Amino acid sequence: MARLPRLVLPGLPHHVIQRAHPGQPVFGDEADHRAYLEALREAARTHGVAVHAYVLVPREVQLLVVPDTAEGLSRMMQSIGRRHGAWFNRRHARSGSLWDGRYRVTIVEPETGFIDLCLYIEALPVRLGLCARPHDWAWSSLPHHLGRQRDPLLSEHAEIWRLGNTPFDREAAYARRTEEGLSARRIQELEAACGRGWGLGRAEFLADLAEKAGRPLQPRPRGRPRKSLPPQDCPH
Secondary structure, eight states: OOOOOOOOOTTSOEEEEEEBOTTOOSOOSHHHHHHHHHHHHHHHHHTTEEEEEEEEETTEEEEEEEESSTTHHHHHHHHHHHHHHHHHHHHHTOOSOSBSSOOEEEEBOHHHHHHHHHHHHHTHHHHTTSOSSGGGOSSBSHHHHTTSSOOTTBOOOHHHHTTOSSHHHHHHHHHHHHHHOOOHHHHHHHHHHTTTTOOBSOHHHHHHHHHHHTSOSSOOOSSOOOOOOOOOOOOO
């Protein structure tokens, strides 16, 4: 089955997933993590991409971003790949690409998916068995969202502001959502959409995007189309 081209629409959140080659970690010590985040910060600023959530785990990066232009996201990722890849290879005396193929992108409806995806991204270390709680992982956007530290990489999104009238209210609301976590069903829904080129949102949102993009944004029903029944004679 041919891969769908990446779909990027300015002004909307995009969930980005990039994975390393199997068995090849791309983050080891603190220097590796900090170098990547610095490359991300500069590339995002240069190419007009707002970063709202992120997590770095040994073999994967996940981001939630909003690009200003259709080209901004790809240019940002290319810039990070060149800069961090060269730095990592020099430091670890290796060669070749760090990443296993191209990164994956899913467009997200802000009102229904933004906060859930922030929580989903920041809980990735727990799902991978790297720590017991999202709070225990150092390399994510969670400390910023909880008000524990200011992260200059991150921009505030309107959906975060909807959580409360003051910073304290928003941080407390986000902490409650983090403690509650996502249901198993919601995680399955996010995983089904994320990373496959489909959109994430309500049917009306996906239909509108599909019309603008000229391509489907959700899987077609499986099986053959149902045959229409022949018209029945009306009784007299």
